[in-house]
Amino acid sequence: MNKNTIVVCDHIHEAGLNILQNTEDINYVYAADIDKTKLLDIIKDADVAITRSSTDVDEKFLNAATNLKAIIRAGVGYDNVDIDGCSKRGIIAMNVPTANTIAAVELTMAHMLSCMRKFPYAHNQLKNDRVWKREDWYGNELYGKKLGVIGFGNIGHRVALRAKGFEMDVIAYDPYIPSTKATDLGIKYTTNFDDILACDIITIHTPKNKETIDMISFDEIKKMKDGVVLINCARGGLYNEEALVENLKSGKIAMAGIDVFKKEPATSHPLLDLPNVTVTAHLGANTKESQREISVQSANNAIESARGIAYPNALNLPIDESKIPSFVKPYIELTQKMAFLLAQISKSEIRAIEVNAEGELGDFVDSLQTFASVGVLNVSSGLSVNYVNANFIAKEKGIDLVTKSSSNCNGYKNKVTIKITTSKGVKTISGTVFGDEVQRVIDFDGFAIDIEPKGKMIIMRNKDIPGVIGKVGNILGNHGINISDFRLSRGKDGIALAVILIDEKASSKVIAELESLEASIAIAYAEI
Numbered sequence: 001m002n003k004n005t006i007v008v009c010d011h012i013h014e015a016g017l018n019i020l021q022n023t024e025d026i027n028y029v030y031a032a033d034i035d036k037t038k039l040l041d042i043i044k045d046a047d048v049a050i051t052r053s054s055t056d057v058d059e060k061f062l063n064a065a066t067n068l069k070a071i072i073r074a075g076v077g078y079d080n081v082d083i084d085g086c087s088k089r090g091i092i093a094m095n096v097p098t099a100n101t102i103a104a105v106e107l108t109m110a111h112m113l114s115c116m117r118k119f120p121y122a123h124n125q126l127k128n129d130r131v132w133k134r135e136d137w138y139g140n141e142l143y144g145k146k147l148g149v150i151g152f153g154n155i156g157h158r159v160a161l162r163a164k165g166f167e168m169d170v171i172a173y174d175p176y177i178p179s180t181k182a183t184d185l186g187i188k189y190t191t192n193f194d195d196i197l198a199c200d201i202i203t204i205h206t207p208k209n210k211e212t213i214d215m216i217s218f219d220e221i222k223k224m225k226d227g228v229v230l231i232n233c234a235r236g237g238l239y240n241e242e243a244l245v246e247n248l249k250s251g252k253i254a255m256a257g258i259d260v261f262k263k264e265p266a267t268s269h270p271l272l273d274l275p276n277v278t279v280t281a282h283l284g285a286n287t288k289e290s291q292r293e294i295s296v297q298s299a300n301n302a303i304e305s306a307r308g309i310a311y312p313n314a315l316n317l318p319i320d321e322s323k324i325p326s327f328v329k330p331y332i333e334l335t336q337k338m339a340f341l342l343a344q345i346s347k348s349e350i351r352a353i354e355v356n357a358e359g360e361l362g363d364f365v366d367s368l369q370t371f372a373s374v375g376v377l378n379v380s381s382g383l384s385v386n387y388v389n390a391n392f393i394a395k396e397k398g399i400d401l402v403t404k405s406s407s408n409c410n411g412y413k414n415k416v417t418i419k420i421t422t423s424k425g426v427k428t429i430s431g432t433v434f435g436d437e438v439q440r441v442i443d444f445d446g447f448a449i450d451i452e453p454k455g456k457m458i459i460m461r462n463k464d465i466p467g468v469i470g471k472v473g474n475i476l477g478n479h480g481i482n483i484s485d486f487r488l489s490r491g492k493d494g495i496a497l498a499v500i501l502i503d504e505k506a507s508s509k510v511i512a513e514l515e516s517l518e519a520s521i522a523i524a525y526a527e528i
C-alpha cells in the first residue's frame with residue numbers, strides 16, 4: 001500500500017501523536033525537534049504537515065514541500081502561514097479554530113488581574129527578595145472599570161462575559177459582527193473606535209492582518225486616559241511595540257499585559273526591561289486541556305485530509321460546503337462542465353472569463369466563477385488545476401475574471417452564463433438545472449438549444465440550407481460514428497447551430513471533412 005506521509009513540524013500533545021502512530025495507512029514523521037533548516041529536507045516527502053507558530057509556512061517551506069496537499073495549523077492564528085502561496089500550489093490550509101479559545105480567554109483575564117495588582121512584582125519581592133513591604137503594592141480593582149474589547153469573536157466575547165462577572169462596564173468594538181451579538185449578551189457595542197480609546201483597560205482579540213497591524217499606535221495612545229492598562233494576548237504587532245515602550249516609560253500607560261510579540265521568541269525585547277509590564281512567552285494556548293484537544297483534532301484532520309476525505313476548517317477553499325444550499329450544488333458542476341466545453345471549442349488564448357449568475361444563484365457567483373476557472377484551465381493546464389489554485393493560475397496567466405449577477409433570469413428559476421473572451425473572439429454558453437438535478441445547456445452563442453452537458457459532441461455552425469443534416473450523417477456514418485442525438489437551433493440570419501452527440505470520438509480527419517461541406521462555417525469537437 002502506498003502510504004501518505006504526515007510530518008509533524010512542531011510540538012503537539014502526545015494524544016494526537018498516538019493517533020498518528022496507530023493509523024496503519026499513514027506514514028508518520030515527527031520533526032518537531034529538528035532544526036528548521038533541516039526540516040526543509042524532511043518536508044519534501046510530506047503529503048500533509050502539522051505546524052504551530054514556531055514553523056513559518058513561507059516561500060522557502062512551500063518550495064521545499066513539493067508533495068504537500070494539505071497543511072494543518074494546530075491553533076487559531078494563521079498569520080505565519082502564506083495562504084496565497086498555499087492556494088497557488090493547490091495546498092489546502094486548515095486551522096483548529098476553537099480548541100484553545102478558553103485557554104486564551106483565561107490567560108487574558110490572568111494578565112488583566114496581574115496588571116491591576118502588579119502580581120508578578122509583588123510575588124518576586126516576597127519570593128525572590130524575601131521583602132515584606134505591603135505598602136509597595138497598592139493595586140486597582142477591575143470592579144466598575146470600563147473595559148474596551150477590540151474583536152468580539154470566539155475569545156473576545158468570552159473575555160467580555162468574564163469581565164461582566166467582575167462587574168466591569170464592558171464595551172465591544174468589532175465592525176464585522178451584528179451589534180446584537182454583543183447587546184444580546186448585555187454588552188455595549190460601538191463602531192466608534194474613540195469609545196474604546198476612552199476605556200480604563202483595553203484588550204485586543206482580532207486576527208493579525210493588514211488592517212489590524214499597529215491598530216493601536218502613538219496617535220491612539222495619545223487619545224487614551226492617563227494610566228490606561230493594555231492587554232494583548234492575540235498577536236504581537238497589533239499594538240505598535242515602539243509606542244508601547246515609549247508610553248509605558250512615560251507612565252501614560254500604567255501597565256501592559258503581553259503574551260505575544262512581533263518577533264518570537266522574544267528574549268531580549270525592550271518590553272522585558274520595563275517594570276510595568278507582565279509578560280508570558282506566547283502561552284495563550286498552553287493549557288493541558290487545550291493542547292490535548294488541539295493535538296487530537298489536528299491529527300484527525302490531518303488523517304482525513306491525507307485520505308482526501310475532508311478538509312475541516314479549510315482557510316482557502318473558495319466555498320464552505322456547509323454554507324452552500326443544495327440547489328446550488330448541481331450549478332457548480334454544470335458551470336465547470338460548461339466552461340470546460342467552451343474552452344475546448346475556443347481553442348485559443350483565453351483573455352477573460354465572465355460568469356453571470358441569475359436568480360437566487362446570484363449570491364453564489366464567486367464560487368461559480370472559481371469552478372468556471374477550473375473548467376477552462378483544465379483544458380490547457382490539465383488536472384493540476386483545482387478549486388484552490390484555479391483563480392491564482394488564471395490571474396497569473398493574465399486572464400480577467402469577471403462576475404455578474406441579477407435577480408431576473410427570463411423565465412428560468414436560476415441560470416448561469418459563461419462568456420469566454422479569447423484572442424479570436426467571444427463565446428458564450430448558458431445553462432440551468434431542472435428539478436433537483438437535471439443539468440441542461442440552454443444556449444450556445446445566442447442559439448437556443450437543449451442538451452445535457454455530457455459525452456462526445458460536435459458543435460457545428462452552418463448556413464441554414466437544405467441537405468446539411470443528411471451530409472453530416474453520411475460523413476459520420478462513413479467513419480462508423482453513431483449519432484445518439486442531433487439538436488438543431490435556427491438563428492434569424494440564415495445561420496444554424498447543431499450540437500451532434502456521438503458515440504465515438506471524431507478524429508481530425510472527420511472534422512476536416514465536415515469543415516469541407518459547403519454549408520459549414522465552424523466545426524468543433526468537444527468531450528465532457
Ligand SMILES: NC(=O)c1ccc[n+]([C@@H]2O[C@H](COP(=O)([O-])OP(=O)(O)OC[C@H]3O[C@@H](n4cnc5c(N)ncnc54)[C@H](O)[C@@H]3O)[C@@H](O)[C@H]2O)c1
Nearest residue numbers: 077104151152153154155174176205206207233234284285
Ligand atoms: N496567545 C495565544 O496563544 C492565542 C491563542 C488563541 C488565539 N490567539 C489569537 O487571538 C486572536 C483572536 O482569536 P479568536 O479565536 O477570537 O478569533 P475569531 O476569528 O473568533 O475572532 C476575531 C474577531 O476579530 C474581529 N475583527 C477582525 N478585524 C477586526 C478589526 N479590524 N477591528 C475589530 N475587530 C476585528 C472579527 O470580526 C472577529 O469577530 C487571533 O489573533 C488569534 O490568533 C492567540
Ligand SMILES: O=C(O)CC[C@@H](O)C(=O)O
Nearest residue numbers: 052053075076077100285
Ligand atoms: O501554540 C501555538 O501554536 C500558538 C497558539 C495561538 O497563538 C493560536 O493562534 O492558536
